[in-house]
Amino acid sequence: MFSASTVAATPVVPLPVLDDYDFRVRIDKLPLLDVSRLETRRECQRAYSLLSIAAHSYVWGQGLDIAQSIPEPLAVPLQTISDILDIPPVLTYAGCNKFNMNVTAIHCMTGTSDQDWLVIVSIAVEVEGGATLQPLLETMHGVRRNDPEAILIKLKETLLHLEKVGKLLTRIFERCDPAVFYWKIRKFLSGSENAASLGLPNGLEFNGVNNNEHKYHMGATGGQSSLFLALDVILGIERYENTLLAKMKRRPTELSSTTLPKSPTFDLLFWRSFRQTRRPSSRMWNAFTTVVCTRLNSSETLTSK
Template identity: 45%
Template sequence: MIATTTSPTDLLPVPVLEDYDVSPVTGFVPHDQPLSRLPQAYFQPWEETMDQLNHLIDSRQLRAKVDQWPVLDVAQLTTLRERQRAYVVLGFVAHSYIWGSGLDVSQHIPEPLAVPWVAVSDILDIAPVLTYASNDLWNWKLKDPKGPFELENLETLATMTGTKDEDWFDIVSVAIEIAAGPAFKALIDAIHAVREDNIRTVIECLHLAHVHLDKVSKLLPRMFENCNPAVFYWKIRKYLAGSEGTANLGLFNGLQYNGVNNNNERRHYMGATAGQSSVFPALDYFFGVTHHDLDNQSGHKSAPNALLLKMRGFMPAPHRAFLDHLAQTANLRPYVLSKTANDDPEGQDVKELISIYDACVHCIKLFRDNHIQIVTRYILTQAKRGPPEGWEDYRVKVEDQPLAVAKVEEEKSKTEEKAKEVEEGAGMKGTGGSDLMPFLKGNRDETNAAKIVTPVKK
């Protein structure tokens, strides 16, 4: 019996979700709704700008307004939710300031924006860039405060384009996060049951988790309902870009944060991406899915995947800590394998355990299948088609920036050289900087390989 032998995963207490700002109901999304505005009058310059954000972007007045902000002290923020709201506001304004004035990409953000943004980011222990946390986790509300935490009852607090497409793009992600919440509660209970070698309780917990993971796998295709791929690629996507690997967009050497550390340092951060969600790293730990880097020359794989680890640095600090704790206590896969090896593999309980375990893994695999389809339609297809006629091109206006001409031409040359690769989905970058298709297909295939019963490739 497993209970008679102490394993490494038994040495630490099982994580308590609430200790890491994770809700058993809404997962990594705050169960108490994010603040829709800061309550202190002191921060009204920020909130007034947010009230007018779409108009200020469209009228090209945002930069002039932000340049006139006072430099506000984030010590006036007294609660976690206030700090998260400030981080959302400053991130939205910053990325609108950088990318939102047509063809003129700003190489800096001014002191009244940079100084408090870096300060509140330091307090929250998260990078001063638009992240998945600021764009999604902390940027939503219930339409009916007494209604359910479901997609139809959710909407964003803010968007940068003012389009229903951006609202839907963000809120589908929030709905996915929320749908996963109860699965985490069931899987934590399963870890406890494994420690007690209670196979029936483990099975029951996995059945409950499967109900919610099935919902998760079916939500992503709903993106097509209200988010037009062309609107996403040509109007929304640029706002998600960070300051790393964005020379082709006109941000050539990172971003200058005026007034920070008295040296106006330039910083390089990846942009907001769903890869910064904690949901799937957590599920990977629960089910023992491992992701590798592939050496294209030798063909050898090595774990862990460096890009996935890099993305973790852009998650909220409590969620990173949860993943670290979970990595040391997850025990489901070793338990299922031990039952397969040591107990009667034809016994009803063992067969049911393997079946429901693989069913849960299959839900994760299906989600990753759907993610590949989304990326194909929303990024690869759009990149090949080019912008619809009459739509503004937000790339840098080189005739107004002579020093940038050579760099733009160099990037253009690289793009042309990779044209054939783009046709196949290779070489295209996500907003987080990943080579999209190899990265996503690798994650999907490694998930499928985690099934106990030899998976059939489809």
């Protein structure tokens, strides 16, 4: 059962090498890491999570001394494993949460229970939110069959899960202090895109990769959750006031390694056809609009993480 007591019972040990400003020295002494022996996708995901967290710790882990490049022993395997997974070589929502979870967070840059709790809530949201997909698909099957009762039942089931998602998102504040997040956790989630004000005016140099290529990538954010963008595709939500979500929809490679459906079945045309030709009852239309509004109301909490 998802509970705040999970974190309280879990010892989270701070990383002494970050506190002692010794992390870069240790990384610089590493041999070139070989990822060719990784066999399963799960192993690759674990490696990606560890390498991307290490890269962000290397860049942001020494106060105002921001590293302008990451060394070859870290850059080369991170690029290689990212290519295998088709994910940018930067810490993403997937690397920070989805691939970094085994009851509690596996890797934690700050060593705080606040960050551990942030991961736990994020995964709980993914699990509960994922339960909306099946009833939504069954709703569309109901539209095809012209079965109003089935449509109404499945829309109400979808709404039930979305309301639970909203409640889970508010639970972040139970054990993740906003001050700890802002001052201690947030910087480690930053990427190299538009990061001049953070100390990376020229992006991040990857030594040993494509002639020491400078890369510009967005960091980890809840807006990268493919779950919520998939919901938007299915529900036909096309316009975003939130610029981050608009950007994420334009740049699917920044997502958490999940491809969004592109079939015409999964777009607003389906719902338009339903509204125009089937003339849904007010009960059904109210149920549909309530689902859409509940999804949109979760955007602010999601992207503020």
